Amino acid sequence: MTDQRHAARRAEGSKDTTVPRRRFLGAAAVAAAGAGLASSVASAAPGDVAFAVNAGGSAYTAADGTDYRADTSYSGGSAAQSSDSIAGTDDDDLYRSERYGDFSYDIELAAGTYDIELHFAETYWEASGDRVFDVSVAGTEAVADLDIYAEVGHDAALVRTISGVDVPGGTLTISATSDVDNAVINAIRVVEANGDGSSSQQPYGGSAWTIPGRIEAEDYDTGGEGVAYHDTTSGNAGGAYRADDVDIESATEGGYNVGWIAADEWLEYTVDADSTTTYDLDLRVASASGGGQVRVEVDGTDVTGSLDFDATGGWQEWTTVTAGSVNLAAGQHVVRVYAETGDWNFNYLELRPAGGDGGATYPDDPGNLDGRSWDQFFADHFDGDSLDTSVWVDQEGNGHDYGVPGWGNGEEQYYSRDNRWVENSNLVVEIREEQASDEHGTYDYTSGKLVTQGNLDFQYGRVDFRSKLVEDQGLWPAHWMLPAGDAAWPDDGEIDIMELVGNEPAAVHGTVHGPGYSGGGSIGGGYHLDSGVFADDFHVFSVVWDPGVIKWYVDGEHFFTVTREDVESGGNDWVFDDGPFWLILNCAVGGEWPGSPDETTTFPQRMEIDYVRLFTEA
Incomplete structure (x- = not known):
């Protein structure tokens, strides 16, 4: 959330690099400012790490084995810490500490050529232009007008590499200068490039x-x-x-x-x-x-x-x-x-x-589902550093801003974009027990909700979600679809690809809602695992949608069908041939179906989506 003191100071156009701006403040460094920090590798082989520091934080060993030392030997700036989850990295803790303000690091290195990795994350601001700064390496501007949020968004890792920096021996200075708000850096890693004249080539990020x-x-x-x-x-x-x-x-x-x-x-x-x-x-x-x-x-x-x-x-x-x-x-x-x-x-x-048609790229692919061949026309397997916001849009809050308080179901969560990120080629939606407030009230839980409304819709074909769900009383994960257009719910229908209520963690439901058959009167069927629960592992949840008929599958196994005849025989209207639908994924907390969490409910929990794929019949 925005710190109002800090927002007001920025709005006044002043730049104060001496006042700490976070609620979580790091400890002061123990070494005297300005003192050079000796390299841990006196004469590194090409590609070896000559120096690494966790800016603003304590000693840390990264997933790739790099040992980052505790923050020390800086000049200027202040230290801060965050508890946020960071997208695009296996090393959240490396990006949760920072040095901010106008500052520099003096690094003692043996003579040689080095590649400099600068690690950043924007854990404070949530809009482009709120933080802009420059970084110089060895007296030369290496990164100009950096806006972390504009590049990767909020709570996401960004690495900038400056290659081939010649150091004659002695001190290498890396300095940061504020343009808008405070400059910030989370970690620095220096890799020897050409120490003995051989190749310095290394995988970007450290791992092949x-x-x-x-x-x-x-x-x-x-x-x-x-x-x-x-x-x-x-x-x-x-x-x-x-x-x-x-x-x-x-x-x-x-x-x-x-x-x-x-x-x-x-x-x-x-x-x-x-x-x-x-x-x-x-x-x-x-x-x-x-x-x-x-x-x-x-x-x-x-x-x-x-x-x-x-x-x-x-x-x-x-x-x-x-x-x-x-x-x-x-x-x-x-x-x-x-x-x-x-x-x-x-x-x-x-x-x-x-x-x-994808093999290990798409694990658990049901293949020619429903006995038919399929042509994929869309896939998101979340392999980038951040969510593709040209496809997925956050719906935030508790539904008041959309005219449906409690999202129409008496739900208790506040949806926030801070609760979703991309990590290890999965989209993560984290459900937390924490308070969030807006002008409509205060909520005891937060979660995430993403939709493709306005960006991606379709009519007829096949949908696959490969996901690992959550469990426990009061949790309600779902993958579903709503119609394009502005008709009032449920006049144009709703297709629920998968819903789970947390007190029945081994069962999922596929459902349709329409005029005269919505809510408790909806039409649907269920699927039960023979062993285990849906929070244990990933499963593929699919719908095959044709004119006049919709079928549901789990891991390629058919478990329910609804037809035009089924709906119309009850005196109701079949509305699923009237136009395209768009996708939704979310995890609600509380509500009329699952009820509220209780003392048995554990937090936080993570729903993970490995891929989303859309097909037309070949």
């Missing part, structure tokens, strides 16, 4: 990209020009994500893309194949005119030959280039994407088991 899987274009390896990439122009023309001389900009499909590509430029990615097998390789590209030509190399060998693609009609009009099959042994490889011609944009590459 696991395949099968998708690799975003902007997540090329560290190591710098001529090592991990080749770019023929200086500077990042898009000004986004990283500070190397690679042109990165925001992509309409979510996340970022690499643009302004010229002939003979290339990017490299260290991958880790989980088994020896044949993989199908796809590239996602765009070209306003002229198309392009690209090839893919693995460990220095051309594995695709020249791949031609036509103009797509715009720099953000994306198409998939099928690059054929690649044989890979289990273990690490370096994949190079080489531009044989220029004037195109690159969004991502994807490797998946050959001969399938």
Whole structure:
């Protein structure tokens, strides 16, 4: 929530870097300000971590094994801490502490060339423009006008890498200067690049990209020009994500893309194949005119030959280039994407088991559900650093602002965007016992609700959600659909793909609501697990929707059907052929169906969604 003192100070146009602005304040550092901090590695091998510090926090060992020392040897600024969950990282605690204000770090290093990783998260402001600042490395501005929220949103990790920094030996100074509000940094990691003249190449973020899987274009390896990439122009023309001389900009499909590509430029990615097998390789590209030509190399060998693609009609009009099959042994490889011609944009590459329609990329895929072949026309498997808000929209509050207090069901939760994030290729919705207030009242629980209203709707086909749910009295997770348009509920219908009431954690329900058969009079059926509960593991919840009939499935097993005849035989109207519907996912707390939580209900709990897929019949 917004600290009103801080908001008022900013509105007055003043810049106060001496007054702590958080409710959670970090302890003061024990070392004297300005004293150099000696590297923990006197003479590191290329790629080894020469120095790492958890800004504003205590010593921390990251998921990749990096040991970040407690904050020390800074000059200026203040320390603060947060308890927020951070999207896009396995290291929430690294981003929960920070140094803010105008400050610098003096780092003692042996002579050599280094890659500097700067770690950021915006845990305070919730709008673009509220915090803007610059970072200098070795006296040179390396990051200009950084707005963390504008790049990745609230409570999400952002890493900027400055590659190929030459240090003659002695002290490397990294300093931050405030433009709007306070500069902030959460961690610094320094990796030796060329200590003995050999390659400094390392996976971006420290860990090789696991395949099968998708690799975003902007997540090329560290190591710098001529090592991990080749770019023929200086500077990042898009000004986004990283500070190397690679042109990165925001992509309409979510996340970022690499643009302004010229002939003979290339990017490299260290991958880790989980088994020896044949993989199908796809590239996602765009070209306003002229198309392009690209090839893919693995460990220095051309594995695709020249791949031609036509103009797509715009720099953000994306198409998939099928690059054929690649044989890979289990273990690490370096994949190079080489531009044989220029004037195109690159969004991502994807490797998946050959001969399938997704395989391990889409675990538990029911395949040709309902005995039919399907063409996928939309998928979100949440592989980016943040939620794709061009598709998903938060509905916040308790329903008052939408004219339905308690969301029409007497629900007790306050929906907040702070309760959802992307983590480990899953969308996480966290349900908490905590108070939230607005002009309509105070609520004892928070959760998350996302919809595709206005961005994505469809009529007829198949929907798959692969999700791990929650349990306990009073919790009510759901995946469902409402009709496009402005008719009053339930006149145009509602399709519930999956609902679970927490005191029956082994059962889910599929339901339709319409005029004359809504609420307690709805039409639906249930599915029960033979063992375990739906909070134990992921399951695929599906609906197949055709004119006059809707069918429900769990893990490919059919459990309920409703038809036009069923509805009309009861004297009611079948409204599910009247137009398209959009998607909703949420977890309510309390309400008329599950009732309130009690002393047996545990908090917090997390509903996780691995993917959402939409199909039409082939």
